[in-house]
Amino acid sequence: MRTFLSRYLFSTDHKTIGIQYFVLSVLAGFVGLALSVVMRIHLSYPEAKIRLFEILWPNGAPGGVMTPELYLALLTMHGTIMAFFLLTTVPLGGFGNYFLPIQIGAHDMALPRLNMLSFWTTFLSFLVLLAAFFVEGGAPLSGWTAYPPLSAAGPIAGPGQGTGQTLWIVSIAIFCLASLFGSINFITTTLEMRVKGMSLFRMPLTVWAWFITALISLFAFAVLMAAGILLLLDREAGTSFFLPTGLLINDRALPNQGGTPLLWQHLFWFFGHPEVYIAVLPGMGIVSTILANFARKPVFGYKPMVWAMLAIAGLGFIVWGHHMFISGMNPYSSLAFSVLTLTIGVPSAIKTFNWLGTLWGGRIQLTTAMLFSLGFVSVFVTGGLTGIILGQPSLDIYFHDTYFVVGHFHMIMGVASVFAMFAATFYWFPRMFGRMLNEKLGRVHFYITFLGVYGIFIPMHFAGLAGNPRRYADFTQFEFLQDLTILHKFSSHCAFTTAAVQLLFLANLIYSYRRGPLAKDNPWNATTLEWLNKTPDAVHCGAYEYSVPGDTKDFRMQHEEAR
Amino acid sequence: MLLALFIGIVTLVTTAGVVTRRFWLPAGINQHAAAFDSWLGIVIAILGIAFLGAQIALAWVIWRHRDRGQRAVYWDGSPKFEVFSIAIVTVLFLGASVGGARLWTGVHMSDQPAALRIEVLAKQFAWNFRYAGPDGRFGRTKLDLRNDATGNPFGIDDTDPVAADDVSNAALRVPAGQLIELRLNAQDVIHSFFVRELRLKQDAVPGMEIPLRFIAAKPGTYEIACAELCGLGHHQMRSVLIVLPPAEFTAWLAQSKNP
Numbered sequence: 001m002r003t004f005l006s007r008y009l010f011s012t013d014h015k016t017i018g019i020q021y022f023v024l025s026v027l028a029g030f031v032g033l034a035l036s037v038v039m040r041i042h043l044s045y046p047e048a049k050i051r052l053f054e055i056l057w058p059n060g061a062p063g064g065v066m067t068p069e070l071y072l073a074l075l076t077m078h079g080t081i082m083a084f085f086l087l088t089t090v091p092l093g094g095f096g097n098y099f100l101p102i103q104i105g106a107h108d109m110a111l112p113r114l115n116m117l118s119f120w121t122t123f124l125s126f127l128v129l130l131a132a133f134f135v136e137g138g139a140p141l142s143g144w145t146a147y148p149p150l151s152a153a154g155p156i157a158g159p160g161q162g163t164g165q166t167l168w169i170v171s172i173a174i175f176c177l178a179s180l181f182g183s184i185n186f187i188t189t190t191l192e193m194r195v196k197g198m199s200l201f202r203m204p205l206t207v208w209a210w211f212i213t214a215l216i217s218l219f220a221f222a223v224l225m226a227a228g229i230l231l232l233l234d235r236e237a238g239t240s241f242f243l244p245t246g247l248l249i250n251d252r253a254l255p256n257q258g259g260t261p262l263l264w265q266h267l268f269w270f271f272g273h274p275e276v277y278i279a280v281l282p283g284m285g286i287v288s289t290i291l292a293n294f295a296r297k298p299v300f301g302y303k304p305m306v307w308a309m310l311a312i313a314g315l316g317f318i319v320w321g322h323h324m325f326i327s328g329m330n331p332y333s334s335l336a337f338s339v340l341t342l343t344i345g346v347p348s349a350i351k352t353f354n355w356l357g358t359l360w361g362g363r364i365q366l367t368t369a370m371l372f373s374l375g376f377v378s379v380f381v382t383g384g385l386t387g388i389i390l391g392q393p394s395l396d397i398y399f400h401d402t403y404f405v406v407g408h409f410h411m412i413m414g415v416a417s418v419f420a421m422f423a424a425t426f427y428w429f430p431r432m433f434g435r436m437l438n439e440k441l442g443r444v445h446f447y448i449t450f451l452g453v454y455g456i457f458i459p460m461h462f463a464g465l466a467g468n469p470r471r472y473a474d475f476t477q478f479e480f481l482q483d484l485t486i487l488h489k490f491s492s493h494c495a496f497t498t499a500a501v502q503l504l505f506l507a508n509l510i511y512s513y514r515r516g517p518l519a520k521d522n523p524w525n526a527t528t529l530e531w532l533n534k535t536p537d538a539v540h541c542g543a544y545e546y547s548v549p550g551d552t553k554d555f556r557m558q559h560e561e562a563r
Numbered sequence: 564m565l566l567a568l569f570i571g572i573v574t575l576v577t578t579a580g581v582v583t584r585r586f587w588l589p590a591g592i593n594q595h596a597a598a599f600d601s602w603l604g605i606v607i608a609i610l611g612i613a614f615l616g617a618q619i620a621l622a623w624v625i626w627r628h629r630d631r632g633q634r635a636v637y638w639d640g641s642p643k644f645e646v647f648s649i650a651i652v653t654v655l656f657l658g659a660s661v662g663g664a665r666l667w668t669g670v671h672m673s674d675q676p677a678a679l680r681i682e683v684l685a686k687q688f689a690w691n692f693r694y695a696g697p698d699g700r701f702g703r704t705k706l707d708l709r710n711d712a713t714g715n716p717f718g719i720d721d722t723d724p725v726a727a728d729d730v731s732n733a734a735l736r737v738p739a740g741q742l743i744e745l746r747l748n749a750q751d752v753i754h755s756f757f758v759r760e761l762r763l764k765q766d767a768v769p770g771m772e773i774p775l776r777f778i779a780a781k782p783g784t785y786e787i788a789c790a791e792l793c794g795l796g797h798h799q800m801r802s803v804l805i806v807l808p809p810a811e812f813t814a815w816l817a818q819s820k821n822p
Binding site (some may be wrong): 067150244248260296298301302326331341346352360361362364366371374378385388389391392398401450463465466469471473474477479484487546 | 564566569577586588589599606610614618628635640644653665709750752753762766768769771792795
């Protein structure tokens with residue numbers, strides 16, 4: 001019993017913790033996915049009586065028809081679960097934990113017990129979040145951004161704004177703590193534990209990405225945690241950080257004085273914008289590695305790739321105002337935030353060019369991992385370019401909080417990151433579990449998902465062009481929205497199909513874990529150290545020495561000496 | 564190779580959607596909307612070219628360099644290429660930022676005197692609009708007088724003589740062709756004032772009074788939507804902007820005067 005607990009549950013081994021994060025997040029991802037399917041059913045068929053809804057939420061869907069408050073609760077939970085418990089945890093906590101140490105030739109993370117603590121703190125945070133579904137009033141309806149006064153005023157502002165909202169804030173604060181533990185660990189490990197010869201500019205781009213992501217996490221989550229505590233004080237201790245004078249909510253006057261709702265937005269987006277990069281930077285590292293491997297070429301512009309990631313991380317902290325162009329903030333500052341925001345497009349574009357450069361002249365092998373990486377590049381371009389529209393206050397004045405934004409951030413933050421996760425799963429599964437994932441199932445999964453995500457999110461852009469506001473529980477109350485129902489129906493049906501295909505991925509994981517063909521030691525003929533099943537004494541070259549002229553084989557592992 | 568084909572398909576379908584404009588912005592009703600549409604057109608054209616270029620390049624590379632048993636070239640970068648692409652992208656993106664700035668300053672930084680000021684009070688889940696009446700001054704309001712049932716959502720204090728000619732209404736009526744200044748406020752949570760045909764959106768925030776100026780040139784009725792999540796009735800927080808010929812507007816205001 002003791003060995004079982006210490007080996008599988010309270011393990012301090014980075015590989016076990018990585019898998020724990022991975023399993024928790026896959027679980028969370030499927031919960032978030034299921035919520036989105038339920039939302040899309042309701043949006044497309046707002047009046048349909050659905051027995052399942054009534055069974056699941058007797059109060060929220062009386063007679064099987066979803067109430068607006070239930071829809072908004074699902075929306076809040078979908079966003080929170082996906083942003084925090086999938087996009088933040090898998091790339092860094094999951095793959096980062098497993099592979100960062102062994103890619104730099106370390107035997108474990110620098111602080112193994114802190115590592116265990118950070119996983120279990122994350123787990124606790126997830127339980128607290130889910131508990132919000134089961135308390136009186138249900139989950140909060142203020143969205144994953146939780147803007148006060150809606151989130152600060154308590155149950156008078158709406159159902160779910162009582163205990164549900166409190167649990168949400170507590171959960172996020174705990175999550176912040178876990179992320180702080182984790183990021184300290186990643187930073188220390190990267191700086192202190194590298195094997196001899198592993199200079200910074202010999203590190204795989206994945207390690208660079210995790211390292212930079214950890215730096216972002218450290219600064220971003222600290223601020224979110226502070227903000228969360230202030231919000232909690234406003235709710236529970238009668239302070240007025242975010243509550244102004246003269247509030248009259250639901251015919252009740254509030255005694256608060258002197259706060260400002262905009263303060264929350266500044267604090268939240270100071271975290272919230274870097275959060276996008278927390279989600280997507282590890283994906284950039286993974287995709288760079290996989291593109292190089294299956295093109296059998298060095299990464300094109302390794303150093304520019306590193307500098308681009310550092311630039312994105314740095315700029316990411318000074319662009320938060322582009323979420324607030326129409327918030328009532330000083331309009332002059334919008335102009336400054338706009339220039340900074342579009343500047344971020346430069347390193348992002350450089351990365352795209354370098355990915356194309358990596359492929360150019362290669363010998364491209366379309367494994368499932370490669371397909372998802374190429375898919376990543378495609379959706380990254382699509383989702384990134386619309387940012388050039390939203391980054392301008394003059395155009396955002398129309399597009400802000402429309403479905404155009406929903407389409408944009410799902411493409412760039414959601415789909416791109418998730419594609420990178422799929423790519424990483426197919427690439428590293430043999431290292432993690434000793435067996436290969438099924439490539440045929442993988443291909444079917446990829447192709448349907450690729451068409452599916454475009455089918456889901458491109459129509460949303462057009463709904464946004466027509467001015468369709470987001471976070472509407474249904475589209476029946478406005479004349480101009482009637483014309484757009486066909487877009488939403490199409491989008492929903494693509495979502496149902498795409499969601500169903502994800503079960504194929506789950507089946508592939510479970511089947512291959514038990515029955516998949518046994519993996520060879522270095523099945524992809526890769527260069528990086530995780531494929532060497534021991535800790536090397538030293539490394540002698542950079543991370544992407546593929547097809548080196550004069551070598552007999554087309555890859556040179558980092559520990560191999562040049563001839 | 565299926566992937567190259569699929570990338571081609573989604574790229575072409577998306578482009579077709581942009582070109583045919585089946586789902587697009589509604590016709591604008593003022594000069595700002597016209598300027599907005601032409602700037603948006605330029606930006607979309609540039610982004611469209613970048614989109615087509617990048618996606619087709621990706622599909623082409625996947626096809627061109629597919630595994631046919633060849634040996635990959637050893638090419639790990641080109642500083643010249645990096646500098647060249649940084650320069651082009653910087654010019655393009657910063658150009659976009661600067662190019663759109665005038666549109667923004669036109670909305671938020673004009674110093675022309677407004678012909679008419681209207682107070683906007685947003686609340687869960689309704690819009691209310693107040694006009695100062697012939698005296699051009701808004702009367703005193705009190706929080707505890709606010710009451711929808713008595714038709715006094717603003718809490719106008721009848722003991723103030725200035726308040727006697729104030730008019731409050733649930734629809735926003737404005738005279739065509741005149742510069743209007745809205746003063747936006749919310750009494751409970753954050754809401755957002757959005758009229759598609761004006762190409763304008765502005766949050767209404769408790770504790771703040773935010774100005775928003777526009778000229779509506781074309782008479783007609785246009786929907787006002789709430790664009791900031793404000794609670795369970797967010798999706799039904801609707802009102803209308805009614806643009807009237809100036810004479811009709813004056814007549815309406817006169818007959819709506821409080822007795």
